Amino acid sequence: MDKTELLRDDIKYIWRPFTQMKSLENENNKPIIIKKGKGIYLEDIDGNKYIDAVSSWWVNTLGHSNKRINKAIYKQSKNIEHVIFAGFTHTPAIEFSKKLVNLMNNKLNHVFFSDNGSTAVEVALKMAYQYFVLKGQPQKRKFIALKNSYHGDTLGAVSVGGIDMYHKLYKPLLFEIEQALSPYCYRCPMNCDKQSCNCECLESVENILNNTANEIAGIIIEPLVQAAGGMIMYPPKYITKLRKICDKYNILLIDDEVAMGFYRTGKLFAYEHAGIVPDIICAAKGITAGYMPLSVTVTTDEIYNAFYDDDTDGYKTFYHGHSYTAYPLALAVALENLKILEEMNIEEYLKPKIAKFSKELEKFRNHKNVGDIRQTGMVCAIELVKDKKTKEPFNYEDGIGRKIYLEGLKLGAILRPMWNCIYFITPYIITEKQIEKLTDIAYKSLLKVLPDKE
């Protein structure tokens, strides 16, 4: 089939995610048909190559078509591709869990498998609620979540979501939560200064707890970066303080590491920067280097033990599972991924790249529409504003992000600005030269759309 036929059938048969289907009638909005990938590059059916600046929806870490990962998939497929995970188990699941728990210093040490980030969040919420039921506090059934948060698209995950455009419509279907302020440092909801900030926005969490702690099971956060909300970044001390608040009011800290886990912030999990241990973590995106759907919800002895019993009536059993729970192909990849990262000495490996990004971001600094430049490890973001002084944002209708995306394509990079935010979440294997090239492309694309003169 040629390109025209493929695109005709694509729109005819496929309902795309996060997409107004009618907008695809516009020639500019046709999906790009990707034929293959190699390293940080994606190649389309016409032979155009693009730097994958978004790691294929934030999942890819080792680049595309990694030989060792491909081999691990093939090897595992010859042994066992799938087996029911109730009553049966397999070596990849066992070895991976053990390795992961060791990497977390055995503090979070019970691994529950599922196959996407949203579900890992659902599991965490159900676990937290049932934990308090089993502890004789069934009235603790509500959660606190933050404004601008994103935890996935299933109904439980949407309930704890805080992005109006994605979440508001479904409100009648959702369970009730308490919403606290977003730690949006560039637009601080408490009007504090970054330098003297003492995480005043956490007062909104304490205010909720002062009144209703006996109804609250936990708080769910995206650690250090509210990613889908617009790469909103906040300091580790927020999480350190939040841990203390959770202890004071006897609620659980649920740490959604789906986007930031597996070294995106420079450490295995973002919570490590805060020197604390959450009660439950969810991880998914980087877990298989972007090669297979897999997720985990990992918790402590304390929570696990509350469920552990003779349990003749099944009351203390955690009733949750999916057809693809602990999918062996995915586990073989996740295990190989951990081995590769270990051999790379990944934390050290990332340091010069993080520093290089930090240096290259400076070229955006003086542009009249660059309001904020932020970075957490391998996540970089540039927030564009109409007016630097007033921080007045562009309107959604201005479509600035979309225009920059189209310019980026012409120059050979897949940027996917969110709202008014250009960001980079690249595969870890990007070289320093490639970082220069990518940021150059992004800067040129920005200049095309927003020339830097009065």
Ligand SMILES: *Cc1c(COP(=O)(O)O)cnc(C)c1O
């Ligand atoms: C992407 C994301 C999710 C949802 O993961 P899916 O695999 O897309 O279901 C949940 N939480 C965070 C923080 C995410 O970035």
